[in-house]
Amino acid sequence: MLRKIIKIILVICCLFTIFMFSNDNGIASSKKSDTVIISSIKLFTNKKLNNKIKKKYINKYVFLVRKIAHFIIYLILGLLVISLLEEYMILDKRVLLLTIIFVLLYACSDELHQYFIPGREGRIGDVLLDTFGGGIGELIYYVFRRNRL
Secondary structure, three states: OHHHHHHHHHHHHHHHHHHHHHHOOHHHHHHHHHHHHHHHHHHHHOOOOOHHHHHHHHHHHHHHHHHHHHHHHHHHHHHHHHHHHHOOOOOOHHHHHHHHHHHHHHHHHHHHHHHOOOOOOOOHHHHHHHHHHHHHHHHHHHHHHHHHO
16 A cells, blocks of 8 residues: 555656646746756866857757656656556556556646746647657566566
């Protein structure tokens, strides 16, 4: 029972995290992406960067960083949802289908939410990427779980 409660809490925390990132306006969201890019560049190059160089790196990597973030958070969501559903159902094609439907619907609601946030927009491409990430997450879980049984 405790395991089920923990899994429910983890799914809710992941949903809440996605919601909170999507609730950032365009400026706040850009600042977070920029911080990730500049911190990563500093970590890997160990260089001091002037503003011109920072802008160059930001322009070069902002799209990639944002898309990787979408993919990873939804991959985690897919892992968490399939793990939770396995507590209530036998791990089979129905669980895989329910997981991907849940991830797809949440991705749609997330992009709809962003549509109403200043400086943000909802994108169908992000729904597809999010759903793909969730699908990869559930497949990773499924393959490892099936190989353990």
